[in-house]
Amino acid sequence: MKWQIWLRRLSCMIVSVALLSTALTETGVGASSSGSSKGIGATLSAFTQAHGEDHNQRCSLKNVCFGPLISNSDSGEVYEYTAVVITRGIVTSYWQSFPTHTTLASAQRQMLTDLPGVTHVSKLVLGKAFPTGTCGFFNIHDSSLAKTLGKFQDPSGTIGVEVSYGAPDGNSAYSPGNVQSAVLLAFPYKLSDGC
Numbered sequence: 001m002k003w004q005i006w007l008r009r010l011s012c013m014i015v016s017v018a019l020l021s022t023a024l025t026e027t028g029v030g031a032s033s034s035g036s037s038k039g040i041g042a043t044l045s046a047f048t049q050a051h052g053e054d055h056n057q058r059c060s061l062k063n064v065c066f067g068p069l070i071s072n073s074d075s076g077e078v079y080e081y082t083a084v085v086i087t088r089g090i091v092t093s094y095w096q097s098f099p100t101h102t103t104l105a106s107a108q109r110q111m112l113t114d115l116p117g118v119t120h121v122s123k124l125v126l127g128k129a130f131p132t133g134t135c136g137f138f139n140i141h142d143s144s145l146a147k148t149l150g151k152f153q154d155p156s157g158t159i160g161v162e163v164s165y166g167a168p169d170g171n172s173a174y175s176p177g178n179v180q181s182a183v184l185l186a187f188p189y190k191l192s193d194g195c
Contacts, residue, residue: 039114040159040186041145042091050114051081072100074166074180083183090148092186098179100165104136107163107179115159117144126174127162127195133171135164135195136179139188149186160189 038050051066059065059079067080078097085093098107104124112118120141127135139158146157165180167173172195 036116037091037114037142037145037148039111040091040093040184041142041148041157042114043089044086044091047084047091054079066094070097070099072097072165072180074100092149094184096182096184098181100180101177102179104163104176104179107182111161111182111184112140115140115142115145117157118142124163124176125189125191127193129164129172129195133164133167133195134174135162135172136174136176137162137189137193137195158188160185160187160193162189162195164195 038046042050047066054065056065059082063082064084065079065082066084069077070080071077075097080097081094082097083093083095084091096111098110102110108121112121118140122139122141124136124138127137129135138161140161142157142159144157145159146155149157149159162183162185163179163181164172164174165178
């Protein structure tokens, strides 16, 4: 069941990343960053320095793992940062894991420590997963990333975040008291977006 959740999430992420990579290539966003981001918008070097990297059996040269190992009921033992997407030298997406029963407030605080100039976090909106299930999503506005990320999507530097956990029935689920994973993307979520 858990592999089905991961597969569904990964397929959504691949589509989003394909769109993002195309947009970055078409607009010529380079590998320059404000240098202070340790998350979305960071250079690979800055991200690696901030979180460390690993290449054990759970990871590969294509899917490097970053940060410490975290245990949760969603994924078992997993690295804090996985599925990190680097586009032209810049971190444009990643999956961030949290221990079981991490509250939304705590997960948001942890995410925000990696972003240098957050000026606004939008209200969480409950989304529907296909075929059943839920997730929460919100946007983070970081004006310091506007120059690095804003050329291809939102010129204000907005990051879309989807939060959830894997429910026992195999579907994605959202609970404000049990955020186990977050997918961060370098473009905003819209109210019409689903999980």
